[in-house]
Amino acid sequence: MKDTPWGIVQVLTKDNYDRWKNQMKIYLMMQKLWTVVQTESDSVSTNVGAGSSNEIDNNELALCIIQSACGSKILDEISHLNTAKEAWNFLAWRYGSELEATPDIEQGRVGDNVRHCIKLYKCVEEGDEKGVELFLSLAEGRRALFLTSDSDRRTVLHVAAIAGHVKVVEVLVREGEDILLKMHDNMGNTALALAAYLTGKTEVAECMVEDKKGGRIRQNLLAIANNDGEIPLLLAADRGHKRMTRYLFSKTPYKVLNEQDYDKRVLLLERCIREEILDVALGLLELYLELDQLPPESLPDVFLALRALAKMPYAFLSGCQFGFLHNFIYNFLRVEETFEISHEANFSGFRFCSPIKNVLLLPVMFLGIRKIYEQKRTHRVVQQILSYMQILVKKLNNSQLQRAFVYDAMLDAAKHGIVEFIESMAKADHDLLWSTDNYKRGIFSYAILHRKQIVFQLIYNLNGRKDIIKYRIDVFGNNLLHLAAHLGPSSDVNDRAGAALQMQREFQWFKAVEEVVSLKCKEARNDDGKKPRELFTETHKELVKEGEKWAKQAAKSFALVGILITTVMFAAAFTVPGGNNQNTGVPIFLDYDVFTTFLVADAISLFTSATSVLIFIWILTSRFAEKDFLKRIPFKLLAGLGFLFLSVASMMVAFCAALGVVLNHYWAYKRLFIGGAILGSIPVFVLVPSQLRLIYEILLYTLSNPIRRGSN
Structure with a gap:
């Protein structure tokens, strides 16, 4: 904790007011200034003609002490006050009450008007469906079912949905039916909306959405929006509840989503991409965001929602680091071409190329195959989303590309090593390969700085413009070889076992870039007057040690x-x-x-x-x-x-x-x-596996430079 210049009173922050107040009071009493703080403000004036000179001096000294004991932000809040008492009272009002506990708004609380039904609420919180049924059978039970709390206007069904007790929700829905289901709190949220937003428990939503007795789906319930205009599906996607989002998307009628505002559909797409609910995002693109029917001025908004993919390397094959066995399994797994969105675990496409391979691979069914299948399914979904993005990019002009941050997305993809994204966007508009930031650093500069090998190897496929890339320098006078001379990010450096092999990888990057650039770049100096090799020696000094x-x-x-x-x-x-x-x-x-x-x-x-x-x-x-x-x-x-x-x-x-x-x-x-x-034989089997990774890496990375084209 930082002290004041006197070393007696701590500097006031937002969370230490009580301690600060006691220390400051003692200090002011020691300086015989506490009476100034207790004096009424009207009796002390900054007007020279009013009050004695001693009173004015004491007030200014006390005010100065209080101000000196405040942080810079808090000082700005009291700098306009003229007396020590005003400053003292303001701080007491501003920070003395900030630690007062209040009920959680989202969790809600039982209002005073429903205290006589506290037994019902207790049974709901504890998941006692028998107790709920018993209370509802009483004379006052039916009235309590539709009673709303005066604090947040929530019913007992809202409380049950938040608690997540499925059996209790079934009882309440059976007794209250559609009337109870459509009741909303002061934020406009129905019980279904709260379940979708706060808990994400799909079984609770099923009880409210599916009328099993009547054999129907309560479509009107899925269309009820809260005060912010968001339906339950939007709320579930906002919190990243994947199973809930998939369930609500599969049950929400086409008409409901199609009648949503265009902005709301784009918002839903953005949330699904952000929370990695990619199959729902693909469904939105296919059903509700037909690119041919959208006005041109709306197209950049759709890309803005999708650009988060450029920061999700784990959603692409290039971002997965499979071992030999997992790579073998990945290549032989098949996934369906079309996807049925369901919240249930569906592995209908979980099969191999032939029944014989199914039998052969049974022993390794527990080696993460389900996870690999889900990853491959995600990769297939992302590829289909990229095809939509290709169509979208083709429709955008240069100003719209900038407005949609397409150039920024290309640099983000290069930074994260997502070569699939870069290649897909380059097919739509080849000029996107020349995206640069404010420092005049492009895709290949980012690939070198962040050590993204696959993206860097795209430079070998360039034709006439390769020479332009070779000679490009940024605003600091650095060419590509200068950038390679910088120490790579820690995530890349630590990718190899041992500091010696990490240093080997750094030198391999430098040699690979050195072969690409011209001879002139090898001897060029940046704005700091350093050649690439000199910069490499300086930045890698500690790694060499x-x-x-x-x-x-x-x-x-x-x-x-x-x-x-x-x-x-x-x-x-x-x-x-x-x-x-x-x-x-x-x-x-x-x-x-x-x-x-x-x-x-x-x-x-x-x-x-x-x-x-x-x-x-x-x-x-x-x-x-x-x-x-x-x-x-x-x-x-x-x-x-x-x-x-x-x-x-x-x-x-x-x-x-x-x-x-x-x-x-x-x-x-x-x-x-x-x-x-x-x-x-035990010592052999202990020693060899323990050093197997080291031997494998030395052989793999020393025989040839993996950064060069065709080496990996």
Whole structure:
């Protein structure tokens, strides 16, 4: 908490008034100024002719102390006041009452006029449908059913809908029927509207929308708007209740939605896109926002609602980072071409290419296939939405494109790596590829700054204008290579295991961009007078240190394991199983094949472990320049790990062979040998998977630069 210059009174903020008031009162009393605050305002005047000079001085001093103990925003509120008492009273009124507790408006409260029905409300809150039925059977029960609270005009059905007790809602709807369902609170919300907005519990909505006894849908209930003109469907979409939104969209009649204002339909589209209810958004585009029938001046509003897709990489295939198995499953999953919007989990399209594949993939049904299916279904929906956006963009002129922020959407897509969005919009209007911001940075500048590999690789497909991109500079004098020299975002840098491989990725980006730009750009200086390579060295200084530290720590750890293996295997070579002949010194079991296996495995393990130790020592004494992280350091780590894994495997083979030699003449030999072999393989299965990602990344990213075209 920040103190005043005197260090006694804390600075007044919006949430510490009580503490501040006590401290300030004590301080004013110490300064003999508290009587000034207690004096009536009329007796103290800033007019020189009124009041004594001492009173005026004390008032000004007290006012100055109070003002000095206020934050800048609060000071602006009292700066016009002339006396200390006025300032004191204003602060007491303004901040002394802000911490007073009040009931939650959305949750509502029981009004005084329905206190005699408190038992009914208690049963509703607790979900006691038997108690509700019993109360409604009484003489006063029917009247209480339609009674509204004087505080918010909500009925007991409103309370039940918010509580979310389905059985209680069924009882109340059965007793109150359409009259009760259509009653609204002081905000114009029916019980269905509150359920759609506050809880999103679809089962409650079903009780009110579907008249199972009469076998009908209460369509009029779905069309009732609140004071803001929003029907339940709009309210559910605003809160992001996906199942509720899908249910209400499937039940709301075409006539109701079609009669909604154009602005309301666009608002619903915007909310569905924002909350990722994409199948409903597609349904709106297909049924209620026919682009051919919209006036030209309304088209930008539709795109504004859709542009949120440019910030949703997870809705596109390019934003999903599948592993090998999940990628395999994704490619073989089929999804339906047309989508039926339903709030129920529908997996009718959840099938594979043939019954044979269904059987083969049954063992992996629990490896996230349902989630992958939903993702692929989302990708298909988004592709259809993009086709509508293509048609829309073709109809917009340049001023409308700017008004709809289409150029901004292209840059947002480049920032998030959504290549599908960029390609789709470029097909509609190829000039959108040259979108730039106020700093004269375009799509490829954003791709480089945010390390979006797929978007950057589009530069290889450009034709005549590629040279223009190569020479482009921003307002700070930076060309593309200068931008590549900046340290990438943390989300990209941390994508690889270890700081050394992170540094490798940064240098790969720099080399990939260096191959694209002209020779002139490599030596060009920006407004700070720095060349790209100089800027790269400056911005990656800390990452180089971290990479060196990580590589040395890894080398030390692996070298220690290698030294232990070397020591053990060296000793084992001279203390062979079964011992030696006392006369000749030759091993007793020398003629056994399994003994030969032991000797060969021991020798391999000894030499490979010693080699791995030497390689790791080589790493510890190596130079750690920027370019060394590109291939030299990763290959050394890979070689050291390879020899280390081979030594561990050979050591386990030697162990099993030694066990076979010792137990050769015992009746339980086979069982013990099999058990020993299984236990001996555990270190291999522990060590290899733990370092598998590191080995995979070194191989994948070191053999070729993945940033270049055709490398991934």
